[in-house]
Amino acid sequence: MTPPEQQTQQPGQYGPELPPDYPREYEADVVLRDGATAHLRPITPDDADLLVAFYARVSEQSKYYRFFAPYPQLSDRDVARFTQVDYHDRLALIVTVGNEMIGVGRYERTGRRTAEVAFLIEDAHQGRGLGQLFLEHLAQAARENGIARFIAEVLPDNRKMITVFTEAGYKVAREFEDGVIVVEFDIAPTDTSFGVMQAREQRSEAMSIARLISPASVAVIGASRREGTIGNALLRNLRDGGFPGRLYAVNTDTDAAEIEGVPAFPTIRDVDDTIDLAVVAVRAETVADVVLDCAAKGVRGLVVVSSGFAEIGDEGRKRQRYLVGLARSYGMRVIGPNALGVINTAPGVTLNATLSPLMPSRGRVAFFCQSGALGVPILADMVGRGLGLSSFVSAGNRADVSGNDLMQYWYGDEATEVVLLYLESLGNPRKFSRVARRLAGRKPVIALKSGRATQGVPLGQMVRRSQLPPATIDSMFRQSGLIGVDTTGELFDVAQLLAHQPLPKGRRVAIVSNSDALTLLALDTMAGCGLDVAGEPRNLSADATAEDFGAALGEVFADERVHSVVVIYTPPVQSNGVEVARVVAAAAAGSDKPVVSTFLASRSVPEALRVPDGEGGAARGSIPSFLNPQYAVGALAKATQYAEWRRRADSRIPDLPDVDTRAAEDFVAEFLQRHPAGDDLSDEDKQRLLSFYGIKVLPAFPVQSEDEAVARASELGFEVILKATAEQWRMRPDLADIWRHIHDEDDMRGAWDEMTRTFGVAADPGRAQFVVQKMAPPGVPVVISALEDVSFGPVVTFGLSGVATDLLGDRSYRMPPLTTRDAAEMVREVRAAPLLYGYRGTDPVDISAIEDLLHRVSRLTLDLEEVVKLDLRSVLVSAHGATVLDTAIRIAPNEKPRQDTPARRLT
Structure with a gap:
């Protein structure tokens, strides 16, 4: 080359x-x-x-x-x-x-x-x-x-x-x-071809991460003798962390033979050895030169700790784009810039290429973190809890290597059983959802997303800004099987449970406690998060002995109705609880029921409840303890929800009859030839496009005058409605925009007179954009929408129609393609869902008709990314089906293609 x-x-x-x-x-x-x-x-x-x-x-x-x-x-x-x-x-x-x-x-x-x-x-x-x-x-x-x-x-x-x-x-x-x-x-694309692509993508991206976190040789570029400098800290942490491979210091300002006892060279080209990983801590303006030196040396990957990139503004963003493009063009991937670094505790690697002097013990938990500032305290918290790590990556500005890449690696990493994600932004949400879903089907993934309420993104992370509400993130997490949490404490609480205990087989929980007050807290928390009490709590006396706990626990573990166990132990005076702990551990040994405890107000795995793993850590079967029962039950609830997601019935993307994708694509291409800048579709065009996906709309006929309304109603055989469709009057609570049950000419003339007077358009009825439409069977009005978001791609929304729904934001969201389970959950998770199932004596509606429409809208918006907005904004669902009454569709050129395509690419 x-x-x-x-x-x-x-x-x-x-x-x-x-x-x-x-x-x-x-x-x-x-x-x-x-x-x-x-x-x-x-x-x-x-x-x-x-x-x-x-x-x-x-x-x-x-x-x-x-x-x-x-x-x-x-x-x-x-x-x-x-x-x-x-x-x-x-x-x-x-x-x-x-x-x-x-x-x-x-x-x-x-x-x-x-x-x-x-x-x-x-x-x-x-x-x-x-x-x-x-x-x-x-x-x-x-x-x-x-x-x-x-x-x-x-x-x-x-x-x-x-x-x-x-x-x-x-x-x-x-x-x-x-x-x-x-x-x-x-x-x-077929399910098979896409599956083949995903499998190849996973293997190649996992291999690219393995090259970064399992090096045999490392060079610290910018290493320094001066204590307190970044280069010195990186070199010391690598050396003192026990890295067994070959370590080199590189600093252009010295001709010393060694730095901190490590062989030193003026440039990486001067090192007489192959270099797998370069850890870069030099001024931002010189990083590009370092990348070229690394390329000439054949370095396989870079960890860039240096700051001064996208986080400082436009100049830094240009510098960051150039850095990534340059590195990738020579076969190298980049962690960073502005990164904290990488830790790998695997035997034979023992790599601490970070600014944190803390080297966690080996464990089964992997952690991806975007924040360098949070990385050090997070690692300190993990060490304090005794929660061992398999690997850790802090990606900083996440210019190249992202959480998606790490999830691809951890999917096949036998040392990792639980994955933690601290996310500040989602660069490619569609791929994130797809990769996370695949990983969560094999291992628990616990995710904390900051900035959900504010849509805030740190300056250094260059991402497309989504216009979707924060609820979309939560819905995506649920759809993908992720365990979403709200705090770092909750992140580690759930990890502590899943790293040591099996998954619950159901929602019924037994409580064994020697504190009435703490039992009440546990019961309140269970009620709030959907867990059921298995019988009456075993409330023991404050001075209950180990034998008392043993007897109660024996009954609990033998009871087939119990799925999980909460143990609360508050010691009496002059008792350290060792005997009780031994009894709890013995009762739980070999059981497939998860056990959580509030034991001596500890927030780790107490020594007496620990199953040693041979390296001083806690093996599976150890019983975690939490500061109070609320934390213990909260973690158990998250684990239970995840277990239910894992156990749920097989879900598939259904085959849909009456779908003509090729004709729809030709229609979109033809429409954009007529409207190069994009436009809203006419009623005729809306009917035609939706027909390609088997969606029928009840025709509505515009009318400009009273006589025209009477004539049109007569043609339809009456039993019609008169509706104002102008946007400013649709769905207003103080105005009735629809007049129903028009049986004859007199009814129509009366409706026209009343509505034009109410809307103040008697002199110019065209302002109301009146239409005449046949009456649909009575039912519950719902709304199904799809939006092409610049970040997420297509997102499908469901909710009941009405002002209250809009005010409360009572909507469900999913990213296509929708599986049968996704569509079912969308309908059922909105708070107003009981209205669909026979609320207060009404007839239940045809839920399958709603789900069919959701699948068809999902398929349409997935196939046609030029359909930037689609609203089935009035769908009346009865016991015998669904009738689409009103729609709005906009087609526009796709200026920013979707980021997750059937062809592999780094984004």
Whole structure:
């Protein structure tokens, strides 16, 4: 590879001018199979020399596989044809590392909806997953350009290329013609292809994190002899934390042979060894130079502790973007900048590359934290509780490595059983939800999100600002199976329980206590968080003995109706509770019922309740203690809710009849040709678009005068309504915007006279935008909406219709795609849901009809990101179905594509 110092252009810049139709949205940083990063982008005419140099490094066999004949070099005509594409019918994508091309993939349209696809990958980089990445990104671009099917011709002995197609998750058809295998497949995403993509994404991103947190060699760049400096603290903590690997100090201002007993060098290039991880603590303006040095050295990853980036404003944001782009272009991932650092307690690693001198004990809890300022006190709290860590990452400004990446790593990390997240922002909420849901299906994930009420984001974190209400975050956590908490104390309380005890099998809880006052607190907390009391609490006397506790606990653990146990012990004078603790531990040993305690007001795992893990820590089966019963029961309630989420019935994304996605996409494209800036849909267009997804709307007919209203009602056979649809009068509590039960001409004329007078529009009735509509069956009015949010992507909302719902914010939210369980929970979790189930003697409505509409809206908004707003703002649900009465839809160009797509990319 050409040395970084000979680089002639910055990453992401390809000559002085890009072609006018260059699709910048196709650019992406990607993670390869081995965890290294690279840059994928469309080819440009300025890439001619890059292509020629790349082709010269490709073996003769690979060239033969690509062109089916010896093809030693490219002619000038070839180079021009391969680099000059229209990005629509002919598209080529290249992958670069540094300033060298390592692969190229392209498609060429062969019919209205078909294209031929081919790849060529440098031999030294084959086996790194480039073929799959090219296929994913080419397929996504092709779909956007109206192509539905790929065709490829492959020589029979080119097994690698055949494998790329057959293992992509598409339904592949193969034929053998004239000594060549012809492969054909539709490129519409399927559950299988998306599942394959997610599995590859998880493996590659997990590998990229493993390269960062399990290094065999570390260099501290900016190491210093001066105590109190960041570089000195990092070096000391690495050394004193017991890192067994090779450690080096780098400081350009010294020619000393060692710093703090660690071998020292003026630059990382001078180190006569391979370096896996560089911990960077230099001035912000010099970090880019350090990155180039690290690239030349072949460093695999960076932890940037330096500040002075996005947190200081525009100049810092530019510096931060350049840092990340530069590092990724040379295959490196970045933790930070402005990070606290990384801890890994795994045997053989013992890495404390942070500014915290505290090295937690080894444990089963992993922790991702975005705040450097909170990182040190959080670690201190964990150490104080005796809660051991498997690994810890504080990402600071989270410019590259995020919680999504760490969750991908912890998914397969056998040392981690519980995951903690302290989040200040969500850079890619859709991917976060997807990855968290997968992880939560295997391990508990406890999350604390700051700034929910204020939508605040720290200055250093560059994220898209959501316009959604704070309740959306809580709904997303529930949908993904995350255990949401409100304080750091609660974060550790729940972790303390889940790290040591099994999950509850139900909501019934038994209490064994020697304090009436504390029992009452426990009962109040249980009632508030939905736990049930299993029988009467076992209230023992204040001076109850160990034998008394043993007898009560024996009954509790033998009772099949009991799912969890709360033990409260307040010692009498001159008692340390050791005998009681032994009895509690013995009774709980081997039980599959979780036990929590308030034992001597301790907030950790007391020695007497601890099952030793062989390293001085607390193994599974240890009984955690909390400061008071409220904390203990609160943690138990969170664990119970999570256990119910894990046990819930199989949930799937349903197949929907009467859906024509391709016709809907064509309609949207045609609409945007007529309205390039976007617009609200007319009634006719709304009916047409919704019909592609099997949603029928009861027609409403605009009328401008009393006579026209009578005529239209007569055509409909009367039994109609007259409705004012102007926005300023819809749903006002002081005005009736609908006149129902119009049976004949006299009724209509009376309704018209009364409504025009009430609204003050007798002289100009057009202001009210009156419509006439057939009466729908009586029922409960509900609202189903979807909004394309710049951060979250599509979000579906459900609630009952009315002013009270709007004032109280009584809505449920979910991110598509909706599973059957998601739709069911949306309907049931709004506070007004009893009105749907026969409240005060009314007939229950058809819940399945509501859920069907939710699924259809979910599918529509997931397929069509140009539908930026969709409101089924009046749906009347009866016992026999749902009738959609009124809708509003807006289509607009998608200026900021969704961040989570069927093609892998780092965001």
